Amino acid sequence: MSTYDRSMALTGQPPKEISRNQKIATLIGLSGLAIILLAAFNVSFPNKALWLSISMAAITTGTIWFSWEAYSKKLPGIKNDGVWFKSISSQGFWGWIAGIALTTFYIVLYFYPEYLGLVKNGENKGVIALFDPLSRMLSGNPASQWFVYGTLYTVAILAFGIKFMWKYRHNRYERIRTMSVMFFQTAFAFIIPELMARLNGDKILNGGSLPYYDLKNVWPLNYYNFEGYRIKSFLSSGDIGFALLIFGILSVFVITPILTYKYGKRWYCSWVCGCGGLAETAGDSFRQLSDKTVKAWNIERWVVHSVVVFVTLMTTAVIYSYLGTDTSKYWLTKSTFLIGVAVLLTVVFTLVMVFKRKELQKDAQYGAIGYFVIIMALIGMHFLSGDGNVFLFKSETLRKSYSFLIGSIFSGVIGTGFYPILGNRVWCRFGCPMAAMMGFQQRLFSKFRITTNGGQCISCGNCSTYCEMGIDVRAYAQKGENIVRSSCVGCGICSAVCPRGVLKLENGPLQGRIDSNQVLLGNDVDLMTLVNKN
Amino acid sequence: MENIVIIGNGIAGVSAARHIRKLSDKRIIIISAETDYFFSRTALMYVYMGHMKFEHIQPYENWFWEKNRIELVRGYVTHVQTKEKQLLIDGSRAIQYDKLIIATGSKPNKFGWPGQDLHGVQGLYSKQDLDLLEVNAPNKETCKRAVIVGGGLIGIELAEMLRSRDIPVTFLVRENSFWNGVLPKGESQLINEHIEEHHIDLRLATNLKEIVSDENGKVKSVIIAETGEELQCDMVGLTAGVTPNIDFLKDSGIELGRGVKVNRFLETNVADVYAIGDCAEQHEAIGNRRPIEAVWYTGRMMGETVAQTICGNRIEYKPGHWFNSAKFLDIEYQTYGWVFSERNKKDHEEHFHWRHATEKLCVTIAFDKDSHQFLGINTFGIRMRHEIFDRWLTEEKNIDYVIEHLQDVNFDPEFYKNYEHEIVSKFNMDFGKSIKPKKKSIRRIFNLKPQHN
Numbered sequence: 006m007s008t009y010d011r012s013m014a015l016t017g018q019p020p021k022e023i024s025r026n027q028k029i030a031t032l033i034g035l036s037g038l039a040i041i042l043l044a045a046f047n048v049s050f051p052n053k054a055l056w057l058s059i060s061m062a063a064i065t066t067g068t069i070w071f072s073w074e075a076y077s078k079k080l081p082g083i084k085n086d087g088v089w090f091k092s093i094s095s096q097g098f099w100g101w102i103a104g105i106a107l108t109t110f111y112i113v114l115y116f117y118p119e120y121l122g123l124v125k126n127g128e129n130k131g132v133i134a135l136f137d138p139l140s141r142m143l144s145g146n147p148a149s150q151w152f153v154y155g156t157l158y159t160v161a162i163l164a165f166g167i168k169f170m171w172k173y174r175h176n177r178y179e180r181i182r183t184m185s186v187m188f189f190q191t192a193f194a195f196i197i198p199e200l201m202a203r204l205n206g207d208k209i210l211n212g213g214s215l216p217y218y219d220l221k222n223v224w225p226l227n228y229y230n231f232e233g234y235r236i237k238s239f240l241s242s243g244d245i246g247f248a249l250l251i252f253g254i255l256s257v258f259v260i261t262p263i264l265t266y267k268y269g270k271r272w273y274c275s276w277v278c279g280c281g282g283l284a285e286t287a288g289d290s291f292r293q294l295s296d297k298t299v300k301a302w303n304i305e306r307w308v309v310h311s312v313v314v315f316v317t318l319m320t321t322a323v324i325y326s327y328l329g330t331d332t333s334k335y336w337l338t339k340s341t342f343l344i345g346v347a348v349l350l351t352v353v354f355t356l357v358m359v360f361k362r363k364e365l366q367k368d369a370q371y372g373a374i375g376y377f378v379i380i381m382a383l384i385g386m387h388f389l390s391g392d393g394n395v396f397l398f399k400s401e402t403l404r405k406s407y408s409f410l411i412g413s414i415f416s417g418v419i420g421t422g423f424y425p426i427l428g429n430r431v432w433c434r435f436g437c438p439m440a441a442m443m444g445f446q447q448r449l450f451s452k453f454r455i456t457t458n459g460g461q462c463i464s465c466g467n468c469s470t471y472c473e474m475g476i477d478v479r480a481y482a483q484k485g486e487n488i489v490r491s492s493c494v495g496c497g498i499c500s501a502v503c504p505r506g507v508l509k510l511e512n513g514p515l516q517g518r519i520d521s522n523q524v525l526l527g528n529d530v531d532l533m534t535l536v537n538k539n
Numbered sequence: 540m541e542n543i544v545i546i547g548n549g550i551a552g553v554s555a556a557r558h559i560r561k562l563s564d565k566r567i568i569i570i571s572a573e574t575d576y577f578f579s580r581t582a583l584m585y586v587y588m589g590h591m592k593f594e595h596i597q598p599y600e601n602w603f604w605e606k607n608r609i610e611l612v613r614g615y616v617t618h619v620q621t622k623e624k625q626l627l628i629d630g631s632r633a634i635q636y637d638k639l640i641i642a643t644g645s646k647p648n649k650f651g652w653p654g655q656d657l658h659g660v661q662g663l664y665s666k667q668d669l670d671l672l673e674v675n676a677p678n679k680e681t682c683k684r685a686v687i688v689g690g691g692l693i694g695i696e697l698a699e700m701l702r703s704r705d706i707p708v709t710f711l712v713r714e715n716s717f718w719n720g721v722l723p724k725g726e727s728q729l730i731n732e733h734i735e736e737h738h739i740d741l742r743l744a745t746n747l748k749e750i751v752s753d754e755n756g757k758v759k760s761v762i763i764a765e766t767g768e769e770l771q772c773d774m775v776g777l778t779a780g781v782t783p784n785i786d787f788l789k790d791s792g793i794e795l796g797r798g799v800k801v802n803r804f805l806e807t808n809v810a811d812v813y814a815i816g817d818c819a820e821q822h823e824a825i826g827n828r829r830p831i832e833a834v835w836y837t838g839r840m841m842g843e844t845v846a847q848t849i850c851g852n853r854i855e856y857k858p859g860h861w862f863n864s865a866k867f868l869d870i871e872y873q874t875y876g877w878v879f880s881e882r883n884k885k886d887h888e889e890h891f892h893w894r895h896a897t898e899k900l901c902v903t904i905a906f907d908k909d910s911h912q913f914l915g916i917n918t919f920g921i922r923m924r925h926e927i928f929d930r931w932l933t934e935e936k937n938i939d940y941v942i943e944h945l946q947d948v949n950f951d952p953e954f955y956k957n958y959e960h961e962i963v964s965k966f967n968m969d970f971g972k973s974i975k976p977k978k979k980s981i982r983r984i985f986n987l988k989p990q991h992n
Contacts, residue, residue, distance in 0.1 A: 080736060082869030086703040087589035175869075177954040298600060458950055459925025461864050461873065463835050464550070464598045465582035470591050479598055500952050502590075504866040506873055506922035509950050514985055 027074045034067020044135040045121060054138035061156075065164045072168035081175035083502055085471070093425065094290045100425040108422030115413040118150035143199035155195055158283060162190045165286035172289070178497045178510070182275055186282035193221045194279045204245075213241035218249060221277050223256045225316040226439035228407060233327035262446060268512055269453025270443035271495020278439075280432060283421065284473065285496060288429025292473035292498065295428035301475055305434055305492065306369070309441040312411060314376050316438040318383070319407045321346050322400035340388075347384050350377065361449045364519070411436060430473040434492055444491030452512040453495065454519075455488035457481060461507045468499035468508060482507055489519045541565045543849060544626065544636035546616050550835055551816025552642035553577045554842025555849075556609050562850040567608065568636075570628065572615035574666050576601060580644075581835055583669050584696045588703040593666075619791040621809045638849055641788070641799055641807075641814040642842070645781035645833050648689075652777075654750030659758035660775040663697050672700075675774040679706045682773040686710075686761050688747045689779030690717050692865050695730075697776045698739050699868050709740040709770055711747055711763070713779075723880050723903050725892045726917055730867050733899055737868050750775055781833050783818040796820045798831045803855040805845045813849070815841035825858065827877050834863060860932040861915070862925060870899050875928035876915025878905040888914060891938070893965045895920075895958065902962060906938035913941045921958065922950035927984065939974055942966050946979040 023031070040050075040060035050056040076084060093099040113120050122131020129137055133148050136156060140148035166187040173179035198217050205214035216235040224230045230253050239250040264272045274281045321343070328339045354377045362370065383396045396403065420432025433440050447453060455478070462485070468478035474492045478499045481488045488499075488508070500508040543559055545552040548571035556567050582596040604611055614628035625635045647662025649655045661671050676682035685701050687694050690712030698708045714720060717734065719727040734741045746764040753759035760771045783798035794800040794808040798820030805813050816838035821830045837858060844856045864873045879888060889908040894901035900920035906913050913936050916928065927948050931941060945959045963976045981987070 080869055083590075085588075085590040089592050090589045176952060177956070178952040181954055456950075458922070459929065460836060460839075460862065461925055463581040463864075464579040465585065466579060466591055466595045466598065467582070467585065470595045483598060497952060504871065505864040506871050506950060509922070509952060511953065513981060514987060516987060517985060 024074055027071050030067045030070035030074060032067070033063050034071065037061065037063030037065075037067060041132055041135070044132045047122070047131050050135065053135050057135050057139060060135075061160055064160055068164035069167055072171050075168075076171040076174070083504075084172050085467075085502065088290075088293060094293070096294060096426060100291075104423055104425040107424065108418055111418040111422045114150055114154055115417055121150050121153060123150050140199075143196065144202040146202065152199075158279070159190050159195045161287045162279075162282045163187055165289065166282075169286050169289050173501060176497075176501050179501060182497065183286065185276045186278075186285060189221055189277045190279055190282045194219045209243065210245055211241070211243035213243065213246060214238060215242050215246055215249065218253075219279070220249075220252065220256075222279070223261060223273075223439060224253065225257075225313070225320065225442065226278070226280070226437060228316050228320065228412060228438075231320060232323055232404070236327070261443065265443045265446045266451050269451050269493070269495050270440065270447045271453065271493070271510070273443060274433060274440055274494035275496045280416065280420070280437065281430075281494060284424075284429040284433060288421075288424050288473075291424045291429045293428070293470050294426065295430060295434070295473050295475035297469050297472070297475050297477050299477075302477075305475070307372070308435045309437070309444075310372060310376070312415075312436055313438045313441045314380065315407060315411065317346075317350075318380065318396050319400075319403040322396050322398070322403050326400035343384055343387065347381065350380060357449065364449060411438075428473055428475070430475075430494070433494060434474050440492070440494070444493075447493070448489060448491035452515065452518070453489075454511065454513065455493065455499065456509045456511055456513070457485055457487055458505075458507045458509065460485055461505050463505055465504060467502040467504065471498050471502050473498070478508070487518065487520060541637045542635060543567050543638050543640065544634060545569045545640040545642055546626070547571060547642035547644055547816070547818075548574065548577045548611070549580060549642060549644050549816060549838065550577075551644075551838035551842045552640065554839045555640050555642065555815060555846050556842075557607070558843050558846030559849055560607050560609060562846060565850075566610070568610045568612055568634065570612045570614060570616055570626075570634070572613070575611065575613055576604070578666070580664070583663070583666070584700050587669060587672060587700045615787075617787055619788060619793065619812075621792050621812060624811070637811065639812045640845060640849075641785075641793075641812065641818060642816045642838075643784045643787075643818045645817040646784045647693075647777055648780045648782050649777060650779065652688075652747055652750060654752055654758065655777065657750055657752050657758045657775075658756055659773060660750055660777065662777045663693050664781060672774075676701060676704070676706055678704055682706050684709065684770070684772040685774040685776060686770055686772045687776040687778055688761075689777065690714060691778060691780060692718075693781075694776070694778035695734065695867055697778055698734070699737070701776075702737055702739060707740070709742060709772070710734065711742050711745045711761075713744070713746055715744040717741070717743070719880055720882055721880055722917070723878065723884075723890055723892065725894055726901055726903060726919060727880075729894065729899060729901050729919060730870070733868055733870055781817065783820065783831060785818055796830075803857075804848055804853060805841060805856050806848075813845050815845050825856075826861075828858065828861065836863065860929050862929075867919075870920050871922065872917070872919050873923055873925075874915065874917045875923070875925065876905070876913070876932050878903055878915040878917045891942075891966055891969060893958075893962045895961075900958065904938065904941065906941075911937040911939065913938050916941075923948045924950045924984070926986075930986070939972065942972075943974050943977050944983070946976055947984050949979070 037060045040056055040063070044050065089095045091097070093103060122129050122133040124130055128134070129147055133150060133153055136148035136153045139156065140146060140152045166183050170180050170183050198219055201215055201218065204210055206212060216238040219227070229235065236250065239246040261273070275285055325339055325342060328337060328342055329335060330338050332338055354373065357373070365373070387396070415436040416432045420436060423431055462479070462482040464479055464483045466479050468482060469476070469480070472478050473496060474494055476488070476490050476493060478488055495510055497510050500510055543565050545556055545568065548569045552569055556569055559565060559567055576597050577599065578593070579596045579598060582591065585591045586593050586596060612628065612634070614632065616626050616628055617630045618627040619639070620626065624637065625633045626639070627633055645664060647664050654660065659675050661675060662668055663672065676685055684707045686709045687697050688711045690710065694710065698710050701708050716724060716727040717730045722730070731741060731743070742763070744765070748762045748764035750758055751760045751762060751769070758772065758775050760769045761775060762769050785795060785799055788795060788799065792809060793812060798818050799807055799814035800822060801807055801814050801819045802822060805815055805819060807814055817831070817833040819831070819841065824830045840858055841856055844854060847854050860876055862873070862875050864871070866872065878890070879885070887908050888905050891904045891906070892901065898920065902919070902921065903917045904913070905915045913931060916923070924947070942963055945962060946957070949957060949959065959976050963974055967973055
């Protein structure tokens with residue numbers, strides 16, 4: 006029988022009780038949230054700018070003070086004492102409460118923004134009105150539910166980012182990485198797009214107006230980037246608009262592959278991405294909750310790659326829908342585009358099947374062939390039938406279903422709402438098509454790996470437990486194998502929590518990167534030859 | 540089909556089972572009295588500290604065993620009847636074997652201290668010890684002070700565990716500096732300081748005289764031999780090393796010393812009976828190693844070796860270059876090759892020692908005074924590459940080469956501060972050399988052959 010779960014205390018066992026100062030800090034943080042909650046119930050604050058500042062300051066101060074109390078009096082080192090005794094971080098009572106609260110918030114945000122006070126064609130009310138002054142200051146426009154969300158999101162990454170940096174103050178990789186996500190969230194996701202909105206209508210854009218564009222948000226994570234209304238806005242906004250559109254295309258086909266080849270997908274997932282940023286900071290307390298079973302891994306591979314297929318079909322259909330048919334007007338017509346997509350997919354498929362087939366498991370090969378055949382058949386059927394709909398459905402239907410199922414439910418409600426239940430990277434692991442595509446490259450064509458240090462592994466399981474992506478790191482390390490997994494986001498925590506210095510994230514030569522030999526050093530050489538003989 | 544029975548589901552027994560399964564179709568049965576499934580013994584501490592749940596320290600999912608046709612039996616082997624080739628579980632149930640592997644590990648040492656069997660007195664080795672610790676020291680209210688007796692690796696782990704629940708700890712160490720039978724004095728000193736930084740009441744050169752009972756047969760205090768001082772406490776941890784766990788073999792006819800006596804093929808004096816891991820004792824020590832090696836890594840290696848022998852490739856147990864690792868509270872320790880403490884050092888072994896001025900980092904490199912051959916390294920707080928040191932030891936590199944190429948060896952995470960320049964200049968100063976550190980080379984690190992196009 007396990008002995009650690011005897012206590013019925015909501016706050017965990019007595020030795021892990023939070024200190025008095027931490028209780029005050031929690032109260033301050035919650036009071037900041039309370040202001041927002043009051044606003045949601047239409048309590049009208051007289052000086053909105055002041056009350057919003059108080060609220061944000063309280064949330065930030067509360068979080069930072071709480072962390073200071075937790076870490077400042079301890080020596081630098083791993084700070085996981087009592088993680089599985091605290092109910093918030095071990096799927097206990099408070100974990101479920103937090104999960105339900107977050108999920109509710111996301112449902113309201115996505116589907117019932119009017120409860121937050123959104124008023125179309127009129128003065129905002131409630132929470133959104135509270136954020137109006139800040140929004141006007143940045144972009145000149147009133148706030149929307151997305152502005153509220155963006156602000157809270159940024160505050161969370163900044164406050165919890167500071168917590169994370171204190172927690173790992175002995176680890177420079179973690180500190181620098183966290184500064185990076187804090188920077189990209191604040192500058193690229195939050196401030197720059199808001200300021201860019203000020204240019205709208207200006208003559209520098211030829212009087213056009215740019216779509217809201219977080220430059221680091223790359224397709225297919227940014228699944229709507231190439232939708233008709235956005236292309237129109239880009240193209241109507243002069244050279245700047247055109248440059249941004251070109252950047253959007255380059256970031257998919259040039260920048261991402263090059264950086265992923267050199268550094269693995271971590272350059273994005275745990276250094277730049279906003280979803281990753283929130284997961285690594287506010288979600289850090291929940292990383293140990295990810296499921297490590299082989300079963301979960303199998304589900305992950307099918308689900309995440311199906312999302313890739315879905316987003317590819319959807320985007321193709323959407324772009325197809327607004328392209329013309331007349332080659333004399335514009336070279337890119339419906340047919341040229343579809344043929345282009347078919348050629349590109351065929352080239353990637355063929356290259357992988359010819360050169361990398363051996364590195365794919367059987368079911369991955371079948372999956373790849375299956376999906377390839379389906380996409381090609383759909384494209385072929387379209388040409389044969391001459392129907393206006395591509396892929397059996399109206400492009401609008403595909404777009405709406407993707408946006409609802411993947412964009413809202415999966416990435417928001419489940420992805421973040423379920424942090425305290427399923428772990429902090431559910432979206433990144435099971436849903437994100439960007440992560441899946443980079444992962445595919447990372448597994449097959451990248452210099453990145455986690456090196457296992459000879460025979461030093463003691464199979465303790467810290468690495469696997471704290472892997473937010475649910476990778477059973479130990480399974481490789483204890484055999485002396487390097488870890489080369491498509492899902493690895495390179496957060497570096499496995500290496501940090503390893504008590505024996507066994508794991509190192511590094512970029513090295515492709516030669517010998519994946520070595521499935523058992524290389525448990527310390528053994529006699531003859532024995533190792535025998536062990537590795539099949 | 541041959542019937543292989545393994546007593547003990549620790550790393551040695553399980554490694555043997557896994558490798559026998561890889562090589563053959565034999566029937567494999569593992570018997571354990573301790574737990575249903577294999578777990579990482581070295582990770583028990585993290586369960587008490589709340590870093591992991593017990594299920595997390597089990598390296599294989601529960602379906603693994605059935606899938607690989609490894610049968611698991613829960614029970615305590617009380618008799619081994621080598622003539623009948625059978626063993627009795629819990630005194631009655633008989634299991635036949637064709638080949639028997641004994642991998643029963645260790646048990647904590649008890650040196651006959653008065654009061655050593657009182658309630659509240661325990662070692663830290665098994666899952667049962669962990670469960671007992673939850674009873675003896677669940678929190679600082681029940682356990683107002685704990686006393687740990689014995690300054691080795693388990694002692695400092697137990698201290699760390701108790702401190703994670705804010706329980707005051709007094710740590711009695713027989714030596715005049717922590718673990719200085721193994722560590723050279725500079726390193727031992729570094730750990731002394733670190734122990735005190737963690738608010739552990741470290742008592743060096745201090746022996747236990749007796750453990751005093753209260754009226755209920757529970758520990759009340761301990762008395763220190765040197766001073767006669769009485770320390771009130773609610774729990775006493777006995778961590779003065781371990782002994783092979785072989786009492787059940789007394790009448791089996793298998794030759795026993797401190798452990799089960801084995802030859803280099805890990806065979807006992809009785810045909811078809813083998814012993815591996817902590818409980819095996821070599822007739823003669825291999826190289827600088829001890830006849831009994833109670834180390835995770837050697838258990839694993841012996842398991843792999845005996846699997847070959849049982850499957851028809853009779854080979855000797857030939858461990859390669861010595862290596863080991865540990866973590867002292869926040870300080871990671873790795874060792875490659877041999878670095879002996881002042882107490883056990885031979886005349887020809889010379890040490891180079893570097894310690895950082897403020898951080899808890901240090902390195903000791905041992906080399907031969909006359910030939911300058913590199914013998915081994917201890918590193919504290921800086922991770923280093925096993926593979927490269929293994930190669931250097933095989934190639935018998937000299938100390939100058941090692942110092943010059945130190946940057947290749949660094950295994951710290953990216954962006955960590957590097958100290959190689961500092962280390963090299965200290966070496967140059969100590970030994971009147973002028974070695975310039977070579978830049979880190981990917982080609983050397985990964986041992987790449989030059990590419991020809």
